[in-house]
Amino acid sequence: MTRLRVVVAGTAFGRIYLDAVRAAPEDFELTGILARGSDFSRDLAAREGVPVYTAPDQVPDADIACVVVRSGATGGPGTDLARAFLRRGIHVLQEHPVHTGEIAETLRVARQADAAYAVNTLYHDIEPVRRFITAARALHREQGLAYLDAACNSQVAYPLLDVLGRITATLRPWAFGPADDVPADVGAASETAQPFRTLHAAIGGIPVTLRVQNQVHPEDADNHSYLLHRISAGAEGGVLSLADTHGPVLWNPRLHSRRDGTGRLVMSGPGTERLAVPTTSVLGGEPGTYHEVFAGLWPRAVLRSLRRLAGDITEPARRVHSGQWALAVSRAWSDLTAALGVPELIRPGEPAELPMAVLS
The missing domain is CATH 3.40.50.720 (NAD(P)-binding Rossmann-like Domain)
Known part of the structure; x- marks a missing residue:
C-alpha cells in the first residue's frame, strides 16, 4: 500500500x-x-x-x-x-x-x-478509555446499564459525550435537564465558589448524572482542571469505573449476601462464595506518568x-x-x-505540587 x-x-x-x-x-x-x-x-x-x-x-x-x-x-x-x-x-x-x-x-x-x-x-481512542468502553459495552450487553455517572471539565465535555455514546452504541435519545443551582445557604457556607455544576441527563436512553467543572482560565484554557474525565457505569452485578482519562479501569462487584433465619446477613461459610472476590479489581495495566501520556x-x-x-x-x-x-x-x-451556561472565568496561580508520600 x-x-x-x-x-x-x-x-x-x-x-x-x-x-x-x-x-x-x-x-x-x-x-x-x-x-x-x-x-x-x-x-x-x-x-x-x-x-x-x-x-x-x-x-x-x-x-x-x-x-x-x-x-x-x-x-x-x-x-x-x-x-x-x-x-x-x-x-x-x-x-x-x-x-x-x-x-x-x-x-x-x-x-x-x-x-x-x-x-x-x-479521547475515546486513548487506551484506558478504550478498555473502559469495551468493558462497559460487555456490562451493558450482559445486564443492561442502570446508570452512568460522569464528571469532567467543561473543556473536555465534547469528547465525554462521544465516549458515553460509544458505551451505549448511540447518543439518541439524549436529553439534558437544567444545571442545579447552588443553594444560597450552601454558597454562603463555602469559602470559595462551587467549581462543579450538576445536572441529570439521558444518553442513549440510559440515565446519566453529570458533574461539570464549568470554569476556564481565559489565558490558559489547557490548565486548571481538577480532572479530565471520570466515569462510572452501574449495573446489577457491580460498578465499572474509569478513575481518570488515563486509567486505571476498576471493577467493583456488587456487595450482596443472603440472610439467615434471624434476618442477619450471612458473612461467611457455605453459600457466600460471591463474597470471595476482591472488592476492587484493576482491568489492564497501571497508569503511567504524564510524560508517557504525551x-x-x-x-x-x-x-x-x-x-x-x-x-x-x-x-x-x-x-x-x-x-x-x-x-x-x-x-x-x-x-x-x-x-x-457560560463558564465561569477563573485566574488561579500555578497549582502547588503534592508528593504522594504526604498522603501515606
Missing part, C-alpha cells in the same frame, strides 16, 4: 499529530507543516525535515491534512482551513470541538470534492484516528456514518453547553 502523505496544520497540540505520523512510517509520510511562520514552527519543521507553509494554497499535493487549529467554536480559523484543503480533494482530520453548523457545511464541501472528512474527538498514549490515539480516516478514504461508504456521528456528538454538546 502506498504511504499517505500528511501535512499537519498547527504546532501546539499539532505536535502530538507529528509524533503520531512519525510512529507509523509504513502507513504515513509527513510532507509539511502549516503554521503562521513563527521561529518555533520553522525550527520544528527543520527538525522534522519538512517545509513549513503559511497558507493552504502553498501546500503541494497531499493526501491528508490534519487540522489542529481552533475551529470557529473556539474562535479560530480551523474550519476555514479544513474546507480549503477539502476543496482541493485533500482528505481532512479536524481536531474537536466543532460546531454542528460548521460540520454540516464542511461535510457538504467534502462530498462535492469526493473527499473524506472526520472530526477527531481523541509521548505515547496521545500519539497512539491520534494514529488510530488517522488509520480510521484512511479506511474512510479507501471505503467511501463509511463516510456517511462518520459524518452522522460527528453531527450527533456536536449537537449533544451544544445542548449540554446551553444547559450549563
